[in-house]
Amino acid sequence: MKRPVQLLCHILCSLIFIIPLTVNAAKTTKEYYQIRIYHYLDASQEGRIDTYLKEAYLPALHRAGIENVGVFKPVESDEAAEQKIYVFIPFKTLEQFAQLEGKLELDKAYHTDGKAYLEAAYDDPPYIRLESIILHAFDYQPQASVPKLDSPPEERIYELRSYESYTENTLVNKVHMFNEGGEVSLFEKLEFNAVFYAEVLSGSRMPNLMYMTSFSNMESREEHWAKFREHPVWEKISSMEEYQNNVSEIDIILLHHTDYSDF
Secondary structure, three states, X not given: OOXXXXXXXXXXXXXXXXXXXXXXXXXXXXXXXXXXXXXXXXXHHHHHHHHHHHXXXXXXXXXXXXXXXXXXXXXXXXXXXXXXXXXXXXXXXXXXXXXXXXXXXXXXXXXHHOHHHHOOOOOOOOOOEEEEEEEXXXXXXXXXXXXXXXXXXXXXXXXXEEEEOOOHHHHHHHHHHHOXXXXXXXXXXXXXXXXXXXXXXXXXXXXXXXXXXXXOOHHHHHHHHHHHHHOHHHHHHHHOHHHOOOOOEEEEEEXXXXXXXXX
């Protein structure tokens, strides 16, 4: 029986190859991403996840040839509520994603360094639930970018946005708005330091797209968004009839990176 991750890759690859071959060669270089979201309850679970990610998982990813892995936590949190840790992992291909589990199984250092997490007892788990989102990069930013920020690490803000659409067709329209419509180009012009833009291929909330921008600090974030909202290009794009009513819900999450994140 195929592993779940291999089965997912098989399905996604099948979907990709039945699409008419009108896609130009440049699109074949677009990266795939996984966002792993650890839902945890308290400081004890948080510490165990941090230790696992820092000492076992990220080093194993690096040994497997995967670089620029980002680990983030919400800027503000309610201590009484469920907490989350976000892990962003870039993959060159779906095959690289599918092969990762097998490489981890053969990595002795990974099993040694991550033993406390990997062999946790059923009645003392290190997290509540683990969520996984698979994404495919946009045409206009086919590869993830490590932001160039010169502010103190603790002040940096990473903004993760999720735009849900009413139907698959309205999502296609919103993705077009980002690419050919000019949103990505405007973000680049205004130096939003985007990490990625991508369409969600598999996740609990679909259809939707997600993207991450970054800022030196909270003040810089507010200034950037003020310039964006007031920019004549955005005023033109947002008023175009063809791009109306293509988003049903927007989820905005402000994050800090951890001290062991690659960026």
